[in-house]
Amino acid sequence: MITGGGFSIIVRLEMAAGTGFSQVAAAIADAGGDIVALDTVHVGRHAVLRDITVNLRREEDGEQVLAALRNHPGVRVVHVSDRTFLVHLGGKIEVQAKTPVKNRDDLSRVYTPGVARVCLAIRDDPAKAFQLTIKRNTVAVVTDGTAVLGLGDIGPEAALPVMEGKAMLFKQFADVDAFPICLATRDPDEIVRTVKAIAPAFGGINLEDISAPRCFEIETRLKAELDIPVFHDDQHGTAVVMLAGLLNAVRLVGKRLTDLKVVVCGIGAAGVACTKILLAAGVQHITGVDRPGILHPEAAYDNPVWRWYAAHTNPERRQGGLAEALDGADVFIGVSGPGVLRVEHIQRMARDPIVFAMANPTPEIPPEEAEPYVRILATGRSDYPNQINNVLCFPGMFRGALDARAREINEEMKLAAARAIASCVGEDELNEQYIVPSVFNQRVVKAVSRAVAEAAYQTGVARRDAPHVLRD
Ligand SMILES: NC(=O)C1=CN([C@@H]2O[C@H](COP(=O)(O)OP(=O)(O)OC[C@H]3O[C@@H](n4cnc5c(N)ncnc54)[C@H](O)[C@@H]3O)[C@@H](O)[C@H]2O)C=CC1
Numbered sequence: 001m002i003t004g005g006g007f008s009i010i011v012r013l014e015m016a017a018g019t020g021f022s023q024v025a026a027a028i029a030d031a032g033g034d035i036v037a038l039d040t041v042h043v044g045r046h047a048v049l050r051d052i053t054v055n056l057r058r059e060e061d062g063e064q065v066l067a068a069l070r071n072h073p074g075v076r077v078v079h080v081s082d083r084t085f086l087v088h089l090g091g092k093i094e095v096q097a098k099t100p101v102k103n104r105d106d107l108s109r110v111y112t113p114g115v116a117r118v119c120l121a122i123r124d125d126p127a128k129a130f131q132l133t134i135k136r137n138t139v140a141v142v143t144d145g146t147a148v149l150g151l152g153d154i155g156p157e158a159a160l161p162v163m164e165g166k167a168m169l170f171k172q173f174a175d176v177d178a179f180p181i182c183l184a185t186r187d188p189d190e191i192v193r194t195v196k197a198i199a200p201a202f203g204g205i206n207l208e209d210i211s212a213p214r215c216f217e218i219e220t221r222l223k224a225e226l227d228i229p230v231f232h233d234d235q236h237g238t239a240v241v242m243l244a245g246l247l248n249a250v251r252l253v254g255k256r257l258t259d260l261k262v263v264v265c266g267i268g269a270a271g272v273a274c275t276k277i278l279l280a281a282g283v284q285h286i287t288g289v290d291r292p293g294i295l296h297p298e299a300a301y302d303n304p305v306w307r308w309y310a311a312h313t314n315p316e317r318r319q320g321g322l323a324e325a326l327d328g329a330d331v332f333i334g335v336s337g338p339g340v341l342r343v344e345h346i347q348r349m350a351r352d353p354i355v356f357a358m359a360n361p362t363p364e365i366p367p368e369e370a371e372p373y374v375r376i377l378a379t380g381r382s383d384y385p386n387q388i389n390n391v392l393c394f395p396g397m398f399r400g401a402l403d404a405r406a407r408e409i410n411e412e413m414k415l416a417a418a419r420a421i422a423s424c425v426g427e428d429e430l431n432e433q434y435i436v437p438s439v440f441n442q443r444v445v446k447a448v449s450r451a452v453a454e455a456a457y458q459t460g461v462a463r464r465d466a467p468h469v470l471r472d
Pocket residue numbers: 147148149150151209210211212233234235237238265266267268269270271289290291334335336337340358359360361379380381388389390391
């Protein structure tokens with residue numbers, strides 16, 4: 001069951017003359033609906049046609065509301081639409097021209113014959129593609145549909161709404177033109193070959209929702225073979241935002257990163273990257289848990305990344321499951337799936353538990369259940385406080401990398417982004433319900449892109465001469 005996420009329906013009702021609206025509204029409220037808008041579509045002598053927009057907490061409340069309306073005397077349900085599906089009709093993005101083509105003169109400039117001179121200029125100096133084409137501001141959002149949110153392997157077509165959503169966010173928050181690419185292959189060789197083949201049109205590659213461990217190999221190979229940034233968002237975007245949240249959370253609870261005991265649950269794309277950035281930030285005590293239990297150096301894993309993981313974590317050589325891992329832990333980082341964490345687990349943690357239950361769309365524990373037992377709670381969702389979601393990172397990360405024309409996104413750029421996100425929460429604003437800035441905080445993209453570009457210049461991966469992006 002997926003709860004929240006803006007369940008909202010528009011119900012078209014035909015109400016016989018004399019049917020009281022307040023009784024209808026009461027029936028909707030009793031069934032769990034919340035009326036947020038009302039339109040009168042047509043008034044006739046015998047009936048009134050109305051569109052009623054109803055917000056719902058859970059998907060199944062919709063059925064209750066409709067049943068109540070269908071049983072209501074004098075009411076006929078004419079039509080029902082789901083607002084979330086309505087917003088997806090025909091897709092969520094489109095391509096727009098920057099200049100209109102109004103006459104033959106325009107035509108001969110934007111297209112043949114004028115365009116040919118531009119083509120030849122790029123042939124003579126391929127770097128000109130950054131000046132004369134969409135390349136400098138365009139990112140490919142590439143998936144194979146194998147690890148879509150926490151929904152798993154749902155295939156490339158089903159992944160497209162998420163990729164379109166990422167493209168919308170790139171544009172709205174950072175004015176980056178992103179294009180969704182859903183590949184009908186899960187073979188790492190073929191994915192690498194395909195992404196390399198389409199790379200000329202793009203200034204960066206954002207890999208998305210590709211399952212572990214293939215995602216590690218695919219990203220490593222593409223980074224080595226392409227001269228534009230390749231960034232697996234589920235790994236590094238998530239890790240950057242998680243670290244930003246943790247930097248602020250430890251300020252609140254008065255603990256130091258170096259003393260923390262952290263448990264990471266779900267050692268896939270996000271879990272491995274969260275662990276690596278925590279190690280880079282100075283956290284020394286990390287224990288990883290996946291389906292087989294605590295990852296342990298003496299166990300034999302087929303997954304090479306788990307072998308690496310077990311060798312570099314679990315300093316106390318703990319064995320067992322999540323409960324044993326969480327004994328005395330300060331922090332739980334969940335990037336696994338729904339329902340993995342229970343209250344009894346949290347009760348085993350040290351004082352002031354910090355719980356980041358980041359699985360989407362359903363977190364590792366329902367926030368209402370966890371809240372009484374934790375000091376700080378964060379989820380990946382938009383409908384609870386403390387949204388630790390990679391959307392706080394990827395727009396600004398690519399804005400900064402594209403502005404600096406960085407050839408890659410390196411560790412320094414990621415750490416700089418995490419610190420920049422954390423810094424958007426002021427000392428006077430910081431509290432248990434506000435450890436990361438809102439996605440809509442306009443300072444975030446600016447702070448992140450600037451920090452990322454600065455780090456790109458400092459580490460020598462920027463290719464643009466004038467560091468004008470660093471000036472306000
Ligand atoms: N809030 C955010 O910004 C982000 C959240 N996520 C969420 O994190 C989760 C994992 O995403 P990825 O790392 O991309 O997927 P992935 O498929 O690479 O890794 C998931 C890992 O979790 C493990 N796992 C699943 N159920 C488990 C259970 N019951 N107990 C222990 N381990 C379990 C799997 O075995 C796998 O190793 C998803 O729910 C995703 O939506 C991922 C990226 C960003």
